[in-house]
Amino acid sequence: MTKKYEINADGRVVARRNFGFVKAGDVGGFVESETNLSHEGNCWVSGNAEVSGDARVSGDARVYGEAQVYENARVYGEAQVYENAQVCENARVCGNAWVFGNARVYGVMRSDGFSFCYVSCADREHRVIAGCRYFTMPEAREHWGTEHPKHEETCVILDALERLSKVREEGCV
Numbered sequence: 001m002t003k004k005y006e007i008n009a010d011g012r013v014v015a016r017r018n019f020g021f022v023k024a025g026d027v028g029g030f031v032e033s034e035t036n037l038s039h040e041g042n043c044w045v046s047g048n049a050e051v052s053g054d055a056r057v058s059g060d061a062r063v064y065g066e067a068q069v070y071e072n073a074r075v076y077g078e079a080q081v082y083e084n085a086q087v088c089e090n091a092r093v094c095g096n097a098w099v100f101g102n103a104r105v106y107g108v109m110r111s112d113g114f115s116f117c118y119v120s121c122a123d124r125e126h127r128v129i130a131g132c133r134y135f136t137m138p139e140a141r142e143h144w145g146t147e148h149p150k151h152e153e154t155c156v157i158l159d160a161l162e163r164l165s166k167v168r169e170e171g172c173v
């Protein structure tokens with residue numbers, strides 16, 4: 001597979017070939033290393049967006065505007081992170097999820113590697129994002145009911161996310 005971009009001296013990605021909506025020569029956003037942005041799929045970082053640390057963008061995901069993805073975060077599928085949004089820690093944003101505005105998405109990882117985020121949505125409701133699942137808190141509690149093998153640990157995580165959302169200004173954990 002030929003590389004779809006290179007990183008210039010300023011740390012910006014520069015497309016080497018056409019793919020998706022990107023044309024050869026387009027200058028994108030900032031990445032710390034090639035491990036931050038996959039050469040597969042149509043994923044892209046543009047504008048003044050930054051991806052750093054062990055964070056990864058893959059699939060057909062887009063990170064743009066002034067957005068930041070860092071630490072061990074993952075953005076994949078057809079997800080979009082834009083404007084001033086930040087995705088960090090062990091957060092996973094996937095599927096068709098959009099994270100934007102001044103949203104901050106932090107993640108908590110269960111002992112089996114499954115990550116959980118609790119985000120405030122445009123409808124002013126909070127949702128649990130776990131893997132590519134997207135639940136209200138009652139739906140999440142029902143899904144990981146008493147019969148689930150990771151029920152106890154998951155309930156501790158859900159309780160913590162709910163409490164943290166009340167003390168963090170941005171309402172996203």
